[in-house]
Amino acid sequence: MIYDxxxxxxxxxxxxxxAVFLNLPAAEAVRRRMTTMRREMNALAPGSRVLNLACGSARELAGVDNAITVDLADHDTHALAHAARxxxxxxxxxxxxxxxxYIKGRRRFDxxxxxTIDLADRRYDLVYSSGLFDYVPVFADNPGRGAPALVAGLFDLLKPGGRLVVGNFAAASDNNPHLPSHRLMMELYAEWFLIYRNRAEMIDLARNxxxxxxxxxxxxxxxxxxDIEPTTIWFLEITRNA
Ligand SMILES: C[S@@+](CC[C@H](N)C(=O)[O-])C[C@H]1O[C@@H](n2cnc3c(N)ncnc32)[C@H](O)[C@@H]1O
Known part of the structure; x- marks a missing residue:
């Protein structure tokens, strides 16, 4: 509904x-996040290989007309079936x-x-995930769990020069049109609870x-x-040195 x-x-x-919900800054940012990833995929060199983790309906693929291949991954078979259609x-x-x-080390997936695919055998030019890290916590005393461990595990899938792009909703700030009242609307009405991160917390995801x-x-x-434009969703972009 947000995309439509x-x-x-x-x-x-x-x-x-x-109409009120679908016009919140949060919904607008989700639509923008999707078109940004579409643009990034169209800008890749032909022949590039991409992994989209927590792909959902993968709406960004409509409009990708580059000669790339995109592996789609999600835990929900209904989402995958929808993306397949x-x-x-x-x-x-x-x-x-x-x-x-995946965080626990599993690499073979149906x-x-x-x-069956063994991701240990695959390397990507771009790995990205939108709308997943908002639900994955950090365990301060255990770097082998949670979001930093997922970042490290996904980084392993990059080719030299490849990029990992991780989206996450931004914590409230003067520069964020997603106001605390909007957050309350999502939480109280829609029971939609996210982990909102600030810039330092985004950088800390790469701690491993x-x-x-x-x-x-x-x-x-x-x-x-x-710092210049309004920010409702961060993208942490990590490039593996060539
Ligand atoms: C908010 S949606 C985002 C979908 C899509 N990336 C987008 O931006 O439109 C979150 C997606 O994460 C998937 N997901 C949630 N928990 C997951 C997990 N533990 N492993 C893999 N996928 C998960 C859900 O099935 C859902 O498709």
Whole structure:
């Protein structure tokens, strides 16, 4: 519904309520995050290989007309089935993958068409994940668990020069149009609880990586500089040194 952004509902009250939610800065940022990743994939060199973790409906694939291949991974087979129905030519393998099993070291996953893929054998030019890290905590005294462990595990899948891009909703700030009242609307009405991170917490997600092995940037949902433009969603971009 966020991506379709239509005036839907069984009655006028429902339509009004939907319209309010679908026009919140958070919804606008989710749509922008999606078109940003579409643009990034269209800008890749032809032949590039991409992994989209927690792909959901993978709406960004519609409009990717580059000669790349994109593996889609999600723990929800319904999401994968939906993505499969709407996949365009770039979608490659669709893996049933639970990120928490990946964190624990599992690398072999079933595909929805009955195969098995060993991610230990695959390397990517781009690995990205939108809408997952908002739910993955950090365990301060255990770097082998949680979001930093997932970042490190995904970094291992990069080719030299490859990029890992991790989205996460930004904590409240003067520069964030997603106001505390909007957050309350999501939490109290929709029971939609996210882990909101500040810039330092985003950088800290890379704590398990050697600074000699990578470089990183913090961008906003447009892939623009967060200090200049409003920022509702961060993208942490980590590039593996060539
Ligand atoms: C908010 S949606 C984001 C979907 C898509 N990336 C997007 O931006 O539209 C979150 C997705 O994460 C998936 N997900 C949640 N927990 C997961 C886990 N532990 N492992 C893999 N996928 C997970 C859900 O099934 C869902 O498709």
């Amino acid at each position: 952004n239509g005036l839907v509902g069984d009655d006028n009250f429902s339509r009004m309520l939907n 709407h996949r365009n030519g770039v979608a490659a393998d669709l893996l049933q993958l639970n990120a928490f099993e 595909t929805i068409d009955g195969g 990586l050697s600074p000699q092995a990578m470089s990183m940037r913090i961008l906003n949902e447009r892939f623009a500089e967060p």
